[in-house]
Amino acid sequence: xxxxxxxxxxxxxxxxxxxxxxxxxxxxIHGSARLTFDIDVVYARDIENIRRLVAAIAPHSPYLRGAxxxxxxxxxxxxxxxxxxxxxxTSLGDVDLLGEVAGGGAYEQLLPFAAEAEAFEAKFFCVxxxxxxxxxxxxxxxxxxxxxxxxxxxxxxxxxxxx
Amino acid sequence: xxESTRDPEGRQPPDELNDDAGLAPADxxxxxxxxxxxxxxxxxxxxxxxxxxxxxxxxxxxxARFAEELREAGQRARAKDPSxxxx
Numbered sequence: 001x002x003x004x005x006x007x008x009x010x011x012x013x014x015x016x017x018x019x020x021x022x023x024x025x026x027x028x029i030h031g032s033a034r035l036t037f038d039i040d041v042v043y044a045r046d047i048e049n050i051r052r053l054v055a056a057i058a059p060h061s062p063y064l065r066g067a068x069x070x071x072x073x074x075x076x077x078x079x080x081x082x083x084x085x086x087x088x089x090t091s092l093g094d095v096d097l098l099g100e101v102a103g104g105g106a107y108e109q110l111l112p113f114a115a116e117a118e119a120f121e122a123k124f125f126c127v128x129x130x131x132x133x134x135x136x137x138x139x140x141x142x143x144x145x146x147x148x149x150x151x152x153x154x155x156x157x158x159x160x161x162x163x
Numbered sequence: 164x165x166e167s168t169r170d171p172e173g174r175q176p177p178d179e180l181n182d183d184a185g186l187a188p189a190d191x192x193x194x195x196x197x198x199x200x201x202x203x204x205x206x207x208x209x210x211x212x213x214x215x216x217x218x219x220x221x222x223x224x225x226x227a228r229f230a231e232e233l234r235e236a237g238q239r240a241r242a243k244d245p246s247x248x249x250x
Contacts, residue, residue: 002231005224028223029216033207035227103186119220126216130189138186149199154208155190161212 003093006120008039011092013122015056018044020107020114020125022135023096027147029117030129031154034147038094042127044107045099050080053097060090103138104131129155 005025012019021029024036043053054077062075065087073079080086084099104110104127113131117124127135133151136144211219240247 002227005220005227025220025223029220031208031211031214031219033204033211035223035230117216119217120224133189134186137191145195146199146202149196150203150208152190152196153200153203153205154212157205157208157212 001093003038003095005039005093006122007092008090008095009120009122009124011056011060012041012053013124015052017052017056018049018107019053020110020127021117022098022101022104022110022127022132024147026126026132027151029119029126030132030151031158032147032150034150038096040096040098042098042101042104042107042110047077047081050077054080057088057090057095057097060092062086062088062090062095065089065094101135102140104135129158 009021019041021039021041023038023040024032024034025039027034028036043049054075058075063069064071064073067073086097088095088097100106101110104113110127110131111125113128114125115128117126129151133148133155136148136151211222214222237248
């Protein structure tokens with residue numbers, strides 16, 4: 001099932017979750033021509049935000065992606081407080097909720113490198129292009145090499161347009 | 164760094180010039196990335212840069228829906244004829 005990107009973002013913003021969009025969808029918002037199939041966000045780890053995050057995701061039947069069915073997984077504040085990064089499958093599609101990201105740290109560390117964006121009738125923070133490239137590189141995954149090349153090309157094109 | 168991996172524009176490889184977060188600059192030179200960059204279709208990027216972020220997101224969504232329709236059409240065809248597409 002493809003991820004319903006608008007509904008995920010609208011659900012998070014409607015519940016006033018503090019989050020920063022990263023990953024493939026952030027790349028698309030910056031101009032990438034590559035497809036993505038999931039949504040990645042870095043969320044703030046304070047108690048109130050965890051409460052909002054749980055409320056935003058709970059109606060969409062979250063479960064651990066790739067885990068065998070039938071595990072006693074409960075999506076509640078206790079689970080989120082005890083964990084950090086959650087790769088979930090939901091009724092809206094695949095959603096990655098990250099308390100910290102390699103090279104970028106937590107929400108508070110990433111926020112200075114994010115800008116407000118508006119898409120799919122939702123307003124949210126999206127990581128900046130420079131930081132997005134740095135995060136992709138810090139992740140160190142071979143499958144990201146093509147994407148890093150595209151993002152650097154995008155950065156070059158933007159610099160050309162700015163001059 | 165050998166001559167063959169030196170950036171003509173003088174940029175540094177990603178393990179140098181790290182910022183306080185230990186990250187190399189976004190435009191750091193990496194010969195491996197440069198090799199991939201040659202295959203990037205910049206015409207697509209230039210077209211996307213003419214759009215607003217909201218328009219880029221909508222364009223992606225429209226294409227993702229179109230791709231899903233194609234995927235479903237393939238599933239229907241294979242359900243009707245399991246040998247479809249193998250000839």
